[in-house]
Amino acid sequence: MTKTAERRYTYEDLSGLLSLMSGDEKHGPAATSTLDALWVLYDRVLRVTPGRVDDPERDRFLLSKGHGPMAYYAVLAAKGFVPVEWLPAFGSYDSPLGHHPDRVLVPGAEIGSGSLGHGLPIAVGTALGLRAQGLHEPAVWVLVGDAELDEGSNHEAIAYAGPAGLDRLHTVVIDNSSASYARPGGIAARFEAAGWSVESVDGRDHEALYAAFTAPHPGRPRVVVAQVEPKSA
Amino acid sequence: MDTMRDRFAPVVSRLLDEDPRVAVVLAEIGMADFEETRTRHPDRVINVGIREQLLVGAGAGLALTGLRPVVHTFASFLVERPFEQVKLDLGHQGVGAVLVSAAASFDWPAGGYTHMAPGDVALLDTLDGWTVHVPGHPDEAETLLRQAVAAGDDKVYVRLSVQSNAEALPVDGSRFLTVREGRAGVVVAVGPMLDGVLAATEGLDVTVLYATTVRPFDAATLRRATETAGTDAVLVEPYLAGTSTSAANDALADLPHRVLALGVGRRELRRYGQIAEHVAAHGLGAGSLRTRIGEFLRAGAGAQS
Numbered sequence: 031m032t033k034t035a036e037r038r039y040t041y042e043d044l045s046g047l048l049s050l051m052s053g054d055e056k057h058g059p060a061a062t063s064t065l066d067a068l069w070v071l072y073d074r075v076l077r078v079t080p081g082r083v084d085d086p087e088r089d090r091f092l093l094s095k096g097h098g099p100m101a102y103y104a105v106l107a108a109k110g111f112v113p114v115e116w117l118p119a120f121g122s123y124d125s126p127l128g129h130h131p132d133r134v135l136v137p138g139a140e141i142g143s144g145s146l147g148h149g150l151p152i153a154v155g156t157a158l159g160l161r162a163q164g165l166h167e168p169a170v171w172v173l174v175g176d177a178e179l180d181e182g183s184n185h186e187a188i189a190y191a192g193p194a195g196l197d198r199l200h201t202v203v204i205d206n207s208s209a210s211y212a213r214p215g216g217i218a219a220r221f222e223a224a225g226w227s228v229e230s231v232d233g234r235d236h237e238a239l240y241a242a243f244t245a246p247h248p249g250r251p252r253v254v255v256a257q258v259e260p261k262s263a
Numbered sequence: 264m265d266t267m268r269d270r271f272a273p274v275v276s277r278l279l280d281e282d283p284r285v286a287v288v289l290a291e292i293g294m295a296d297f298e299e300t301r302t303r304h305p306d307r308v309i310n311v312g313i314r315e316q317l318l319v320g321a322g323a324g325l326a327l328t329g330l331r332p333v334v335h336t337f338a339s340f341l342v343e344r345p346f347e348q349v350k351l352d353l354g355h356q357g358v359g360a361v362l363v364s365a366a367a368s369f370d371w372p373a374g375g376y377t378h379m380a381p382g383d384v385a386l387l388d389t390l391d392g393w394t395v396h397v398p399g400h401p402d403e404a405e406t407l408l409r410q411a412v413a414a415g416d417d418k419v420y421v422r423l424s425v426q427s428n429a430e431a432l433p434v435d436g437s438r439f440l441t442v443r444e445g446r447a448g449v450v451v452a453v454g455p456m457l458d459g460v461l462a463a464t465e466g467l468d469v470t471v472l473y474a475t476t477v478r479p480f481d482a483a484t485l486r487r488a489t490e491t492a493g494t495d496a497v498l499v500e501p502y503l504a505g506t507s508t509s510a511a512n513d514a515l516a517d518l519p520h521r522v523l524a525l526g527v528g529r530r531e532l533r534r535y536g537q538i539a540e541h542v543a544a545h546g547l548g549a550g551s552l553r554t555r556i557g558e559f560l561r562a563g564a565g566a567q568s
Contacts, residue, residue, distance in 0.1 A: 086328075086329070132355075133356060133357070134357050140327070141327070141356060142351075142355050142356055145347060145351055147316075148320060148347075148348070148351055148352055150320075151316060151317045151319075151320025151321055151323075151324070151348070151352070152320050152321070152323050152324040152327065152352055152356070153324060154311075154317065154320070154321050154324060155288075155320060155321030155322060155323055155324020155325045155326075155327070155328075155332075156324035156325075156327055156328055157324070158286075158306070158309055158321060158324065158325060159286070159324055159325040159326075159327065159328030159329070159330050160328050161306050162286055162306035162307050162325070162328075162330065163283075163328065163329070163330070165328075182316070183316035183317065183320065183348075186311070186312075186314035186316050186317035187314075187317050187320070187321075189312075189314075190311050190312060190314060190317055
């Protein structure tokens, strides 16, 4: 049996890991809308490893958009947080890996999600909690979907975090045009109006994602809107 | 006399001084009372504005980093409006917090139904693992607030009210106290209902238990009381009538028993006015309680003879 810890997985391996869960060789855009952003974060940006999941100094990544978590599990498996052997049982009664992640069951998952609009407010509290303990290094990241931003709870968090100057807070919006009511540029505009540092990038371009994820944003929270293929395309 | 709510900021301010894990999260309501404390603890006195989903969600985030959040606003906006945050951000995430509410069932009757939350404890009853304190006096509120914050990472709800008893009792944060002993029924008075219950049952041969921690429900003390006072039980609660009926039934499940549930009615009164007028309208004044408790116990005695 392949030991996860002994093997180094690359981006090219993720499709095979997804196949262990889906049973299909090919994956549509919906299943992989988050895959590139997740990979760049876990591969090059987040300061967290399987050995540091309880380290107060680790970066926190909160998957708020809990729907379609196969890409998340694939990345967690590739990076050794969960055993690759867990993947084939995805969604079954005895599997820790459900169709929405549960932080109590999944090593490395900072939150459980599924009901939309919970991650950003929790991320705000996480950033506040770290600051209150003098932990100024760890970054807090939360990933949301464009349609998830329909939920008003997000707007409570966005409107608070900007004026509060939570500069350790980072949001990635995966924009696959799945909101029924939206205007061009509306997502960036809402964050911008609340005082966030904003950048929109091609959500499939790893270098562009990396540059956007690592750009300085002193005194302000940061949002990266990662545009991918429309869900309905 | 000062109110339970008057004690909240001073007690929590002292806890902020004493324990670096403690943080208080507010949504404007109550902020003025923390201004001075906030200068000492700017990062642990947090006001998120009028945003109650964020209030509870941010509290959960603080808990995820290891802090002990004390989250406060009116009961309607703490338990009812962000109920899914209470269910998921605390319960499902597996973290704790101390939720401290003010305004109770009808502390501000002139404010109308939007500021009344008689269903708060019943709502929390749909969730697992909550401790619920319902103090009946400002001194008890102080004791129970301290216990709540000290309770590790437990999920604790503290329900503060203007309604209050004249004297404090030595509450311990878990057990019902036996205030009076009799042989013909057990009356459980919850929090601020005690004075009314004692007046209502004056001269009646009943045991009166005083409950300030209602979840977990102290089934053992209720059962013990029924050994001498029989299994006719009356619950007098300052929130929705019947909230604890199933808990009392479960406590007495293997015994023939009767339960009368008194409390705040479901029907929206659409009345303003004063607290005393709402107490009377819900039949919770001493005279009405005496009539209803007396009729219930007499009916039981008749059935047994």
